[in-house]
Amino acid sequence: MFTxxxxxxxxxxxxxxxxxxxxxxxxxxxxVKSPIINPSPSPAQLTPAVANSMVVSARTYADFTPxxxxxxxxxxxxxxxxxxxxxAVLTREEGLQYYRTMQTxxxxxxxxxxxxxxxxxxxxxxxYDGQEACAVGIETGINLSDHLxxxxxAHGYTLTRGGTVREIMAELTGRRGGIAKxxxxxxxxxxxxxxxxxxIVGAQVPLGAGVALACKYLGNNEICVxxxxxxxxxxxxxxxxxxMASLWKLPxxxxxxxxxxxxGTSVERAAASTDxxxxxxxIPGLRLDGMxxxxxxxxxKFAAExxxxxxxxxxxxxxxxxxxGHSMSDPGVSYRTREEIQEVRSKSxxxxxxxxxxxxxxxxSVEELKEIDVEVRKEIEDAxxxxxxxxxxxxxxxxxxxxxxxxxxxxxxxNPWTKLKSVS
Amino acid sequence: MYxxxxxxMVFFTVFWVCHIYIYINNMTLFIFYHVSYQNVTPFLCIIxxxxxxxxxxxxxxxxxxNCILLLQVTVRDALNxxxxxxxxxxxxxxxxxxxVAQYDGAYxxxxxxxxxxxxxxxxxxxxxxxxxxxxxxxxxxxxxRPICEFMTFNFSMQAIDQVINSAAxxxxxxxxRQSVPIVFRGPNGASAGVAAxxxxxxxAWYGHCPGLKVVSPWSAEDARGLLKSAIRDDNPVVxxxxxxxxxxxxxxxxxxxxxxxxIPIGKAKIERQGNHITVVSHSRxxxxxxxxxxxxxxxxxxxxVINMRTIRPLDAEAIETSVMKTNHLITVEGGWPQFxxxxxxxxxxxxxxxxxxxxAPAVRVTGVDxxxxxxxxxxxxxxxxxxxxxxxxxxxLNA
Numbered sequence: 001m002f003t004x005x006x007x008x009x010x011x012x013x014x015x016x017x018x019x020x021x022x023x024x025x026x027x028x029x030x031x032v033k034s035p036i037i038n039p040s041p042s043p044a045q046l047t048p049a050v051a052n053s054m055v056v057s058a059r060t061y062a063d064f065t066p067x068x069x070x071x072x073x074x075x076x077x078x079x080x081x082x083x084x085x086x087x088a089v090l091t092r093e094e095g096l097q098y099y100r101t102m103q104t105x106x107x108x109x110x111x112x113x114x115x116x117x118x119x120x121x122x123x124x125x126x127x128y129d130g131q132e133a134c135a136v137g138i139e140t141g142i143n144l145s146d147h148l149x150x151x152x153x154a155h156g157y158t159l160t161r162g163g164t165v166r167e168i169m170a171e172l173t174g175r176r177g178g179i180a181k182x183x184x185x186x187x188x189x190x191x192x193x194x195x196x197x198x199x200i201v202g203a204q205v206p207l208g209a210g211v212a213l214a215c216k217y218l219g220n221n222e223i224c225v226x227x228x229x230x231x232x233x234x235x236x237x238x239x240x241x242x243x244m245a246s247l248w249k250l251p252x253x254x255x256x257x258x259x260x261x262x263x264g265t266s267v268e269r270a271a272a273s274t275d276x277x278x279x280x281x282x283i284p285g286l287r288l289d290g291m292x293x294x295x296x297x298x299x300x301k302f303a304a305e306x307x308x309x310x311x312x313x314x315x316x317x318x319x320x321x322x323x324x325g326h327s328m329s330d331p332g333v334s335y336r337t338r339e340e341i342q343e344v345r346s347k348s349x350x351x352x353x354x355x356x357x358x359x360x361x362x363x364x365s366v367e368e369l370k371e372i373d374v375e376v377r378k379e380i381e382d383a384x385x386x387x388x389x390x391x392x393x394x395x396x397x398x399x400x401x402x403x404x405x406x407x408x409x410x411x412x413x414x415n416p417w418t419k420l421k422s423v424s
Numbered sequence: 425m426y427x428x429x430x431x432x433m434v435f436f437t438v439f440w441v442c443h444i445y446i447y448i449n450n451m452t453l454f455i456f457y458h459v460s461y462q463n464v465t466p467f468l469c470i471i472x473x474x475x476x477x478x479x480x481x482x483x484x485x486x487x488x489x490n491c492i493l494l495l496q497v498t499v500r501d502a503l504n505x506x507x508x509x510x511x512x513x514x515x516x517x518x519x520x521x522x523x524v525a526q527y528d529g530a531y532x533x534x535x536x537x538x539x540x541x542x543x544x545x546x547x548x549x550x551x552x553x554x555x556x557x558x559x560x561x562x563x564x565x566x567x568x569r570p571i572c573e574f575m576t577f578n579f580s581m582q583a584i585d586q587v588i589n590s591a592a593x594x595x596x597x598x599x600x601r602q603s604v605p606i607v608f609r610g611p612n613g614a615s616a617g618v619a620a621x622x623x624x625x626x627x628a629w630y631g632h633c634p635g636l637k638v639v640s641p642w643s644a645e646d647a648r649g650l651l652k653s654a655i656r657d658d659n660p661v662v663x664x665x666x667x668x669x670x671x672x673x674x675x676x677x678x679x680x681x682x683x684x685x686x687i688p689i690g691k692a693k694i695e696r697q698g699n700h701i702t703v704v705s706h707s708r709x710x711x712x713x714x715x716x717x718x719x720x721x722x723x724x725x726x727x728x729v730i731n732m733r734t735i736r737p738l739d740a741e742a743i744e745t746s747v748m749k750t751n752h753l754i755t756v757e758g759g760w761p762q763f764x765x766x767x768x769x770x771x772x773x774x775x776x777x778x779x780x781x782x783x784a785p786a787v788r789v790t791g792v793d794x795x796x797x798x799x800x801x802x803x804x805x806x807x808x809x810x811x812x813x814x815x816x817x818x819x820x821l822n823a
Contacts, residue, residue, distance in 0.1 A: 180601070181599035184597045191601075195565055195566075196597075203586060203589060206555050206586065207590055209562060211566040213559060213562070214562070214563045217563070217568060237552075237555050240554060240556075241558070243552065402595070402596060404658045406659065409737065416775035
């Protein structure tokens, strides 16, 4: 079934005769002879840029590598004999999908930044750019039927858990088309099996364990991923939750997204032990590179398997970084240097890392990825357009959604003569 | 002999609940099951009454007496039965809290449930209120129907963030996507000799928050019907019991023994009709109001005693209707006066149609505005007594 593609001289890549990868150099230099692949037709094929490049380099889609195996960093282990595998297989489709999703999150957050500065978004806005590999990697390691809960830096997760950019942006601008009809805002977005979006630091951790308890109780083989940050990691209720999750063997993956700063306090100034993956004590833990989407994916798969096999909870620490400040009111440079931010951006950016991997292994072309960028930008623009033009929620909606499944009731307004109506 | 037997039965019904009797040969074996609110250890007492055949004791007499006996149910047993029936009815219902399983409940309210339903549905937790309350809320979000017991509501303060921010507000913040069908229950308010940190009434604190339903039963019937309604309700319900009421028996009607007996949340009940003054109360204070009303009736003052049953949503209409009839109002509660339940009732009366019917200012009878002391004489004088209610009624009527 394989048709040999005519080889072309290409000094950039090493050529390997054997289809099996057994060369362990840096991921950029591995090539595999490609069998015929059948990618879904992409508009990228039709643009002049691509057509031109096709003419110039005479490269067809049949050239792209369908999949490649990459080395990933070894995880630090706590109370575990073995960790996740040291290699990850990435197919072209997966790579493009991860790239697209991460780029969508990136652009969405940057657009939110813009809208906030224009005062179209107000209140709290905690941006996720820099941490995209965490959200995307975790989602690819679990199923949509699993459960996830996080704190307030939640826009990325709302997307990976099934929300659309339109709904998310409209929620940020407080419009009726928002994912919570404009009543929740940045920190209170929900989708199926995604429990927010929680404003009180650390409170989401017991909630997540409760969801895991329900999974175990109902026997549905689902798990709950329960996220918190390095700032929350010192909360007492988290340790209470570790205790009960471990006692009752709840299928819960605790994930600490360590972005080095809890608001403006660096981890060294907040925690006596910054080995967050060990803080679960009796709970096995992993520490890994949260900027590498493949690393996150493999670790999540490993952790999910651990939980599903009934061994109880497991803890993961993702070492990551946020480019923006804690929230929009924080420039993010009073407690860290611009040089530090720049260094992370240039050396460890999750999207660049994936892009380089894919390009170096001939899994995608520059033009193709640029095309994805253009599509993503368009999607974000459309969503922002919707978010700024959609009307605000109607005043009749003010008192609705107090109780579920209850007959309509009256709610006192601001004065005794104002009686407002509330329906479920 | 039969007369002695009869009197003994009447005496025992006040404090005892007779579960079974067996007539064996010439001896009638009565097995009594006694739970005192002062002493939570149940004990069995076997009384053997000797009957001679010559006394012609009729079996039907014994049946009648036992029928009367069986319909006396303590608040504790009513709560126990309600939970038992709801656990049976819906598999998603489960109970968690400190000592609810193997200890049979700190106040024995969940006695027998763990033996019947096992570890999966009756869960003993470590002493970590914030943690297990959060876990209960999370389980409710994911489709179960937890009953989260706080050993007393004083400890709920450690978990109050989960009750308010995670449970009460979520349905609104998610614009109807995420409901939280949970019941938080436990004893509330003053007990006997437990001092300041264990005696606070939380009716006003929880009653303040939209998104919560807050229920405060008085009698065994209230306890049964309201707990069943609370468990079947798809919203967060704070169920405020009272430790001093656990051991008090009440007559239960035939209707209230049904497995589907529900009392609607948000509706008050008029416990005693009257024309001269409306007395509004909740929980244990209802007993005192009825006692006060009995004393006042001898002097020709007829009090209309309203048992609120629910703190939130407050049945203002029932109170207004009553005030429009009696023209006088006092509220009676065990909690502190400032920003309390009584304050809310008075404000509503001021703002509503009943104001024009008041012949005297409405007043509140409340606990004294101090932390609860320990010494008996001090404690007794820190909460309303019957004489305080009588005094306030008379002052209001003469004013």
